[in-house]
Amino acid sequence: MSASRTSRVFLRVATGLTLLFIYFPLVIIALYAFNGNTSLGWPITSWTTEWFARAFADEGVRSALILSAQIAVAATAVAVVLGTLLAFAVQRYSFFGRETVSFLVILPIALPGIVTGIALNSAFRATGIPLGTFTVVVGHATFCVVTVYNNAIARLRRTSRSLEEASMDLGADSFQTFRHVTFPAVRSSLVAGSLLALGLSFDEVIVTTFTAGLQQTLPIWILSNYLRPNQAPLVNVVAVLVIIISVIPIYLASRLSSDAGNVAPVTR
Amino acid sequence: MTAPAATPATGAGLVRRLAIYLDRRPRLRLGLLLTPPLGWLAIAYLGSLAVMLISAFYRVDAFTGKVVPEFGLGNFQTLVTSDVYRTITVRTVGVAAAVTITDALIAFPIAYYMARVAGARVRGLLAVSVLLPLWSSYLVKVYAWYVMLAEDGVLNWLLGPLGLSGPGYGDVATWLVFSYLWLPYMILPIYAGLQRIPESLLEASGDLGARAGTTFRRIVLPLAFPAVVAGSIFTFSLTLGDYIAPQIVSNTQFIGNVVYRNVGVAGDLPFAAAFATVPIAIMIGYLLVARRLGAFESL
Numbered sequence: 242m243s244a245s246r247t248s249r250v251f252l253r254v255a256t257g258l259t260l261l262f263i264y265f266p267l268v269i270i271a272l273y274a275f276n277g278n279t280s281l282g283w284p285i286t287s288w289t290t291e292w293f294a295r296a297f298a299d300e301g302v303r304s305a306l307i308l309s310a311q312i313a314v315a316a317t318a319v320a321v322v323l324g325t326l327l328a329f330a331v332q333r334y335s336f337f338g339r340e341t342v343s344f345l346v347i348l349p350i351a352l353p354g355i356v357t358g359i360a361l362n363s364a365f366r367a368t369g370i371p372l373g374t375f376t377v378v379v380g381h382a383t384f385c386v387v388t389v390y391n392n393a394i395a396r397l398r399r400t401s402r403s404l405e406e407a408s409m410d411l412g413a414d415s416f417q418t419f420r421h422v423t424f425p426a427v428r429s430s431l432v433a434g435s436l437l438a439l440g441l442s443f444d445e446v447i448v449t450t451f452t453a454g455l456q457q458t459l460p461i462w463i464l465s466n467y468l469r470p471n472q473a474p475l476v477n478v479v480a481v482l483v484i485i486i487s488v489i490p491i492y493l494a495s496r497l498s499s500d501a502g503n504v505a506p507v508t509r
Numbered sequence: 510m511t512a513p514a515a516t517p518a519t520g521a522g523l524v525r526r527l528a529i530y531l532d533r534r535p536r537l538r539l540g541l542l543l544t545p546p547l548g549w550l551a552i553a554y555l556g557s558l559a560v561m562l563i564s565a566f567y568r569v570d571a572f573t574g575k576v577v578p579e580f581g582l583g584n585f586q587t588l589v590t591s592d593v594y595r596t597i598t599v600r601t602v603g604v605a606a607a608v609t610i611t612d613a614l615i616a617f618p619i620a621y622y623m624a625r626v627a628g629a630r631v632r633g634l635l636a637v638s639v640l641l642p643l644w645s646s647y648l649v650k651v652y653a654w655y656v657m658l659a660e661d662g663v664l665n666w667l668l669g670p671l672g673l674s675g676p677g678y679g680d681v682a683t684w685l686v687f688s689y690l691w692l693p694y695m696i697l698p699i700y701a702g703l704q705r706i707p708e709s710l711l712e713a714s715g716d717l718g719a720r721a722g723t724t725f726r727r728i729v730l731p732l733a734f735p736a737v738v739a740g741s742i743f744t745f746s747l748t749l750g751d752y753i754a755p756q757i758v759s760n761t762q763f764i765g766n767v768v769y770r771n772v773g774v775a776g777d778l779p780f781a782a783a784f785a786t787v788p789i790a791i792m793i794g795y796l797l798v799a800r801r802l803g804a805f806e807s808l
């Protein structure tokens with residue numbers, strides 16, 4: 242259907258306004274990182290880059306950044322192993338309850354965040370596991386499995402099995418076939434899935450607040466500092482850092498997996 | 510593709526024997542693949558959910574502050590009879606519904622432009638532009654609105670000359686921030702849904718004499734509706750499960766705020782667990798309706 246001229250103009254304007262709505266707050270917060278004043282009033286009257294140096298020198302920011310990175314890497318490592326195994330099982334075999342399995346894997350992310358949070362919190366308390374880095378990793382890994390699984394299974398669906406059969410016919414055993422044929426075919430989808438998992442974990446707040454105990458990840462550092470007036474400049478800088486750190490892996494992942502569908506509708 | 514020659518080294522023979530052993534036992538292979546992930550999800554996730562659901566029936570001793578593991582419906586009685594919790598539930602569901610409608614209205618034009626008007630290059634660019642903020646820091650976005658909505662913030666500065674002022678902090682701010690946060694979750698399913706509508710249907714409608722407006726109303730909207738419902742699952746569920754945004758840009762309570770406040774040493778964990786079953790029940794009902802409307806094929 243060729244939309245009429247008026248409706249084209251309307252759609253174009255609406256699209257522009259929507260993009261403005263999406264990006265305006267991000268631009269504003271990026272500008273505040275260079276604010277010369279310590280107050281959050283608008284307009285910004287003086288500019289500086291000194292808060293970046295201060296933020297990097299700040300002990301609280303540094304340890305939160307390191308902790309967030311460690312948790313993201315650990316949770317992603319677990320998620321890659323579990324998600325890959327599950328994707329192979331679901332895609333390559335038919336078994337009783339296969340549909341249930343693919344439903345189970347999205348459940349941690351489909352149910353409201355507070356539900357996952359309080360469920361994990363109750364379970365850790367009931368079993369006497371102290372809240373801390375370990376419990377955060379368990380929580381993050383649980384909802385990161387789905388990103389790896391989704392990417393891996395989409396790739397497995399598209400790769401033909403004839404290459405693997407050829408490899409076996411030529412005398413390779415199943416381990417060699419996996420190492421030299423199957424794995425190279427799915428490798429980039431696993432990288433894309435793990436990048437998404439890294440971004441997801443790095444950014445997560447709600448489940449983290451229920452499982453972290455006294456540990457401070459970077460988002461939790463923001464949450465406990467944004468109301469302190471003298472910390473505001475540092476919070477602005479950390480906010481920009483978090484945007485950059487979480488966007489880069491997502492951007493790379495969307496380039497790696499050609500179909501944006503795998504990246505898209507998965508919730509936090 | 511270079512097929513590796515099987516090098517007959519010692520030790521490699523053992524691996525090869527294992528490979529052959531596994532090759533003949535597909536059920537064993539499946540078991541080995543499934544055990545770690547299912548074990549994890551069953552123990553860490555379903556186990557946790559079970560613990561939570563059971564503890565919703567316990568109570569806290571008023572004197573010692575300890576959880577008493579006796580079954581009872583006291584928590585649910587409090588939920589149903591107390592005006593406070595009913596108000597909170599109504600507010601949470603109301604804002605979730607308002608956010609869903611707002612996002613559907615904002616998302617439809619841009620999704621339509623992406624799917625059916627823009628050229629391939631612009632379409633790809635727009636898809637990435639919508640996708641990136643979807644994943645970029647949730648908390649930073651809430652914080653950005655906290656800064657913008659302040660008394661001397663940028664919104665009042667922009668609206669002031671027009672004789673208007675921003676909403677300030679409160680339920681309106683919460684609605685605005687949630688609509689902002691979940692908008693990409695609505696745009697992407699609608700975009701995908703609109704792309705799936707075959708061009709031939711629209712041409713047929715035009716050939717049969719329908720104007721553009723009629724075709725839109727009678728063909729495009731009904732076919733795109735399941736995609737809107739699919740997007741609404743996200744906007745609805747995410748709003749029900751959030752407590753950070755209301756905490757930052759409002760002073761009113763959502764279900765999540767009550768749940769979070771009751772987790773902690775001084776809190777009432779069984780009551781928090783009981784209240785958390787409310788969003789679960791709402792979401793299960795919502796998903797059942799969504800499935801009837803055909804939304805699952807659009808996910």
